[in-house]
Amino acid sequence: MPAVQETVDRVKAIGVSEYKYGFFSDIESEKAPKGLNEDTVRFISAKKDEPAWLTEWRLGAYRRWLTMREPRWARVDFPKIDYQDLYYYSAPKTAAGPKSLDEVDPELLKVYAKLGIPLREQEALAGIGPDRRIAVDAVFDSVSVVTTFREELARAGVIFCPVSEAVHSHPDLVQKYLGSVVPTTDNFYATLNSAVFSDGSFVYVPPGVRCPMELSTYFRINEQNTGQFERTLIIADKGSYVSYLEGCTAPKRDENQLHAAVVELIALDDAEIKYSTVQNWYPGDADGRGGIYNFVTKRGDCRGANSKISWTQVETGSAITWKYPSCILRGDNSRGEFYSIAISNGRQQVDSGTKMIHLGKNTTSRVISKGISAGRSQNTYRGQISAHRKATGARNFTNCDSLLIGNSCGAHTVPYIESKTPSAQFEHEATTSKISEDQLFYCMQRGISGEEATALIVNGFVRDVLQQLPMEFAVEAQKLIAISLEGSVG
Amino acid sequence: MRRAVPVGIGFLQKITKNGAKNFRDRRSENSSGQLALNCSNPLIFGRGKIVLEVKNLSVSIGGRQILDDLDLTVRDGEVAALMGPNGSGKSTLSHVLAGRKDDTVETGEVLLNGESLLNLEPDARAAKGLFLAFQYPVEIPGVATLTFLKAALNAQRKQRGQEEFSTPDFMKRVKALAGKLKISQDMLKRALNAGFSGGEKKRMEILQMALLEPAFAILDETDSGLDIDALRVVADGVNALRSPARGFLIITHYQRVLDYVVPDIVHVMAQGRIVRSGGKELAVELEKSGYRDYVAEPAVA
Numbered sequence: 001m002p003a004v005q006e007t008v009d010r011v012k013a014i015g016v017s018e019y020k021y022g023f024f025s026d027i028e029s030e031k032a033p034k035g036l037n038e039d040t041v042r043f044i045s046a047k048k049d050e051p052a053w054l055t056e057w058r059l060g061a062y063r064r065w066l067t068m069r070e071p072r073w074a075r076v077d078f079p080k081i082d083y084q085d086l087y088y089y090s091a092p093k094t095a096a097g098p099k100s101l102d103e104v105d106p107e108l109l110k111v112y113a114k115l116g117i118p119l120r121e122q123e124a125l126a127g128i129g130p131d132r133r134i135a136v137d138a139v140f141d142s143v144s145v146v147t148t149f150r151e152e153l154a155r156a157g158v159i160f161c162p163v164s165e166a167v168h169s170h171p172d173l174v175q176k177y178l179g180s181v182v183p184t185t186d187n188f189y190a191t192l193n194s195a196v197f198s199d200g201s202f203v204y205v206p207p208g209v210r211c212p213m214e215l216s217t218y219f220r221i222n223e224q225n226t227g228q229f230e231r232t233l234i235i236a237d238k239g240s241y242v243s244y245l246e247g248c249t250a251p252k253r254d255e256n257q258l259h260a261a262v263v264e265l266i267a268l269d270d271a272e273i274k275y276s277t278v279q280n281w282y283p284g285d286a287d288g289r290g291g292i293y294n295f296v297t298k299r300g301d302c303r304g305a306n307s308k309i310s311w312t313q314v315e316t317g318s319a320i321t322w323k324y325p326s327c328i329l330r331g332d333n334s335r336g337e338f339y340s341i342a343i344s345n346g347r348q349q350v351d352s353g354t355k356m357i358h359l360g361k362n363t364t365s366r367v368i369s370k371g372i373s374a375g376r377s378q379n380t381y382r383g384q385i386s387a388h389r390k391a392t393g394a395r396n397f398t399n400c401d402s403l404l405i406g407n408s409c410g411a412h413t414v415p416y417i418e419s420k421t422p423s424a425q426f427e428h429e430a431t432t433s434k435i436s437e438d439q440l441f442y443c444m445q446r447g448i449s450g451e452e453a454t455a456l457i458v459n460g461f462v463r464d465v466l467q468q469l470p471m472e473f474a475v476e477a478q479k480l481i482a483i484s485l486e487g488s489v490g
Numbered sequence: 491m492r493r494a495v496p497v498g499i500g501f502l503q504k505i506t507k508n509g510a511k512n513f514r515d516r517r518s519e520n521s522s523g524q525l526a527l528n529c530s531n532p533l534i535f536g537r538g539k540i541v542l543e544v545k546n547l548s549v550s551i552g553g554r555q556i557l558d559d560l561d562l563t564v565r566d567g568e569v570a571a572l573m574g575p576n577g578s579g580k581s582t583l584s585h586v587l588a589g590r591k592d593d594t595v596e597t598g599e600v601l602l603n604g605e606s607l608l609n610l611e612p613d614a615r616a617a618k619g620l621f622l623a624f625q626y627p628v629e630i631p632g633v634a635t636l637t638f639l640k641a642a643l644n645a646q647r648k649q650r651g652q653e654e655f656s657t658p659d660f661m662k663r664v665k666a667l668a669g670k671l672k673i674s675q676d677m678l679k680r681a682l683n684a685g686f687s688g689g690e691k692k693r694m695e696i697l698q699m700a701l702l703e704p705a706f707a708i709l710d711e712t713d714s715g716l717d718i719d720a721l722r723v724v725a726d727g728v729n730a731l732r733s734p735a736r737g738f739l740i741i742t743h744y745q746r747v748l749d750y751v752v753p754d755i756v757h758v759m760a761q762g763r764i765v766r767s768g769g770k771e772l773a774v775e776l777e778k779s780g781y782r783d784y785v786a787e788p789a790v791a
Contacts, residue, residue, distance in 0.1 A: 459632075
């Protein structure tokens, strides 16, 4: 098992008793005044020089938001958030349109270097075959500053740019699809996001095109007290394919940081979208102070027949995770997949899962969820599988496993299964197991250290999901798993 | 300190080919070899150097005294049987030697090849050559047996400053050993011990022992729950590893296994200490008379 050994070695080399990315840079940013009102929304919209329809769209969402309440059904507990005590817009000052890396604020490049974000192809792909390429649309706080690989993608007809840019360059597409999967009325956090979203990635893959590279975006939360409201929109037109990777790190903070992103995926006839996430946000200190609050709405719409959307996520960070990447299986024969590893340690609280909404005929879905709880954390899987009465022949398979490390953590499984057609076949399997003292003693008697034994057992536990990740992410994920479970043994 | 141990793949083949006849031969050799044995003091007669030395070991678990001022010595090349009634502390001794954390060592010393073990973590003890075949081998779901074996072997080699085995070299060794122990390729690919039968688990313990080539091996009731064929396979495996440079401590309730793995010496344990030691005939005697005497009134030899 060289991978595991390598992981352990690397973790040791890093010396990760402290959160690795716990620093923050001092680039000056341009902020909207603290607090949220219609003026803030207008300020954000004006800053981005948005068309009138979008300003109205935001304002509509804001007015709706005022009438909504925070959801309380999740198994998470946190102090009340004062939404008037947050900044809703901040942009690096030098963001006025650099055309290449040379024009980028060197301070910013230094931050990326510290984070190990591969801006240049060569750096990105060190050790990976020359035929594989990753395009990076790097998000620094709220504004996308640098975009690479644009030209090559453009040759294939793929549009990959910040949403704020797409609003101007491809207004028809944005207007047609924005909010079509997650409407502005959807839920408290998604509605808030609709009102104040800062930026995010926009992807459009034209009919019949197989995107020539994996698309990747790295998010960081940088400015103190800045709510991060990413908005990602990915459209795979008929018969196209795209794989999108999202990886996240954030600097260390004393105050909780709100993060309420929205991701919308649309797959038309015969199209396929694969969306992978490795999330490593600051989980808070030993007492759970200062971690990120991650309230995310991610939803894919298999709008066309025979379309497919696949979510893969490795969640290791954040103080609170509230996240349910879902699929609406609207097209006949469409397929939704959800592969998840959710690791909680320390005082982390995770309430995550998926929804598979079967609407079309002969739609299929598959859910593989692996939850790992350590320390004093609470880890909940919450999943909904439903079949509309017209969704004849719908099939779902759900496998939901929990692994406990130690005696002070909790694992919870909350499945909702709802079928309105007698021809649906839904299967649900769930297991809960524990890394026991006996297992550790056994491994150690054979010469394997306690930490390596834990990594070995956990990697075995999550193998099914790791295999779903693109290669370069699988390595990163394995490393993260070892890092996040450090100190959970003994 | 440790001598190079010639490991017996070839030896194993010979034994297996010759089957039961070979065992009988070995037994008679051993019995005659033990005529010179001074039963009351095993320290005098042993020829090999001492591999394991337990001195004045007292251990409690949750405040209850389990081992009471126990002394035990095993020499290189020696197969020592440890017998005794339930609750006499045999399994606790094996766990303390391997370094389980539940047990509190109050006094005493444990030396492996002259080095003190008690302050070492279980994995460090393993790297120094201590092996424990568990009475109840633990299931490790999700971790393929091969993956586990390689991790264990290379972790030990690394701790000893030896070069790690490459995958092809490792596979060659495992396959050769697995064949002798009737362990299928399929079993090697499955998660370690998960869903294995009792016999399969015990054979897997022996495979690990053969692979790790310990200086001193403890078999904790490896014979329990085995049918006669499985017992024979396990015994073959143990006999194949008998070597002038390796000591064994075989913990058992029954004389049966000692027909196949013939001990050089038999220790009887009661109430946390060794109360009597003797040749293999002592096991036969115990089989007849039971442990009554030792339970009622701990005799001191």
